[in-house]
Amino acid sequence: ESAIDTATTNSNNNSVDGKEDAKKFYFYVASCQDLKLEQHLPYLQSESCKECVDIAMAVFLFNYLTCEEMTLAMKQIYSALKPGGIFVFSVPHPSMILYHHDNNNNKDVIFRLDCKEGMGYYNSRNKKIKGQISTIKGEKLNIMCIHKTLHDYIKAIQDSGFDILDIQEAGVTEEHLEMNPEFFESVKERPLHLIFKLEKKTKTSSY
Secondary structure, eight states, X not given: OHHHHHHHHHHTSSOBTTBTTOOSOOOOOOOTTOOOHHHHOTXXXXXXXXXXXXXXXXXXXGGGSOHHHHHHHHHHHHHHEEEEXXXXXXXXXXXXXXHSBOTTOOTTOSEEEOOOXXXXXXXXXXXXXXXXXXXXTSOEEEEEEEOOOHHHHHHHHHHHTEEEEXXXXXXXXXXXXXXXXXXXXXXXXXXXXXXEEXXXXXXXXXX
């Protein structure tokens, strides 16, 4: 929360439209499934809290939620965005369950999942999977994700009303390998993350 306080102070140093007391940015901490903007943004009236946000971002949020919780959160975000508003989010690549389990106990692998025998792409849906990642400094960090298929993400997006503008598959690049080949070699050519760019519809489509 100290980082939020710092960001708020730094972003609001300048006036907006000549008003010294006007704020450009607001930050608050709340449940992603129940935003309740009117309770956290006092300058908004209850009826104006919907469609008041230009851009929303969620970095590795949905890997901590079930499919049902993810859909509910997306609907909350959709409601908060203005028509034409943008929502960008990143998640672990769904295929990681196939590529990042460590059956050979290879200590050089920097990203591993503790997948039990028989756990697959489809039958692990909505199940919690623990794992570990290594940092360049050699630290070991425990991680957790609730596995989802690509279809789960697409369905949640469609059910929430968003249009998909772009999908990117992130992984190790040649720049990473040149910078630290020993560290990144174990995840070379392996999908790591998915990045979605969505847009709130500007008008209701009729079919």
